[in-house]
Amino acid sequence: MAFRRFAAVLAVAASLAAWPAFAGPLVKETVEYYSISGRTGAELLREMNRHGPRHGFLRRAIAQTRYAPDIRGKLVKQDGVCRMKGGRFLLNITYVYPRPSEKLPSDVARRWKAFQADNVRHEKMHGRIAREMAVKLDRVLKTFSYRDRNSRCNMAMLKLEREVDKVVREYNRKQRVFDAKEHRQGGAVEKSIVALLGKPSG
Template sequence: MKLMAALALACIAGWPTQADAKPKITEKTEYYQISGKTGVDLLWDMNRKGPRQGFLTKAIAQTRFETDFQGDMDFQNGVCRVSGGGVVMKITYIYPQPREKLSGDMVRRWKLFQADNVRHEKVHGRIAREMASVLDEKIRSFATKGDRRCSNAMAKLKRETKAIYDAYEKKQNDFDRQEHREGGAVDRSVAVLVGKR
């Protein structure tokens, strides 16, 4: 039984082999264009054009990741286990980029602001990488008693992988709450951009 369909995840090309014994993770960076000559103008345009975060809000920067599973659920000698299993993750970092050349002190302030964006999003990326490693280990080592259809085994694996997702989603959200609290790192970074620090 194919894991991709059973766990309701998309299939992509380029699966790792069992010999790799680790997830295959790729990263790329994208930018969206913003306009403005002052920090306030740039911030306003980020709030207008930034990547969607939830239904109504926009983010200044964002880390997106797609996780896909490889492998088949095999039955042998009363045991269901994953054959050729592994995880592939694609991480995409999205940042703002001024359309026009900045001048004067705005150059310095923008560099500081963008450096903090990168710092923040790289933490999200690190947490996502940790999750991919834990998922990969779970899939490669998974084995449980079952019948020839392995339906109970697939249900068990689905529960266990969801528990991993939920735990790491909490880590991502906890980090954001810490960073976005009043007077936190994001507030300080925005204050630098608009000239209040």
């Protein structure tokens, strides 16, 4: 159960393009699954540890929320002030979950249903935080203005990159805080795994 963070600074300059003005960010959500086998909670957990989406170089996650951000618009200069024309923030969110490849015994199926529901709850919270960030970044784009002596708005571009980076770092921190709470000893993730294994939560 992990989220995929944005880079520290979005490549604003590389992704600027003309785009019509709409209200609010454009956020799309999709769901993907990876297949696992097993007929017990322990076997399913072992498969998730082997085949789950990568979280860093060495670790794998049970489920994951991936983000693909994009900034649309064009910096234009008028009366000495650079502003975003058609500025809009786009965000594609992909949720990745495990899915058993065969029918489970009834008791395991019952525990799996509860386990998967908790996976969805966890990842949807990552998605919610990402949506909040998208709203804030979209507002930054639409309200950005900077008086720049450079005809190509070079200094304005640097300032916009810094403002975007500030928002991204703020929401990356919120994602980490949420994960730390969920993954702490005795937290929601541990309880969910213990329940899948069919062990008493103690």
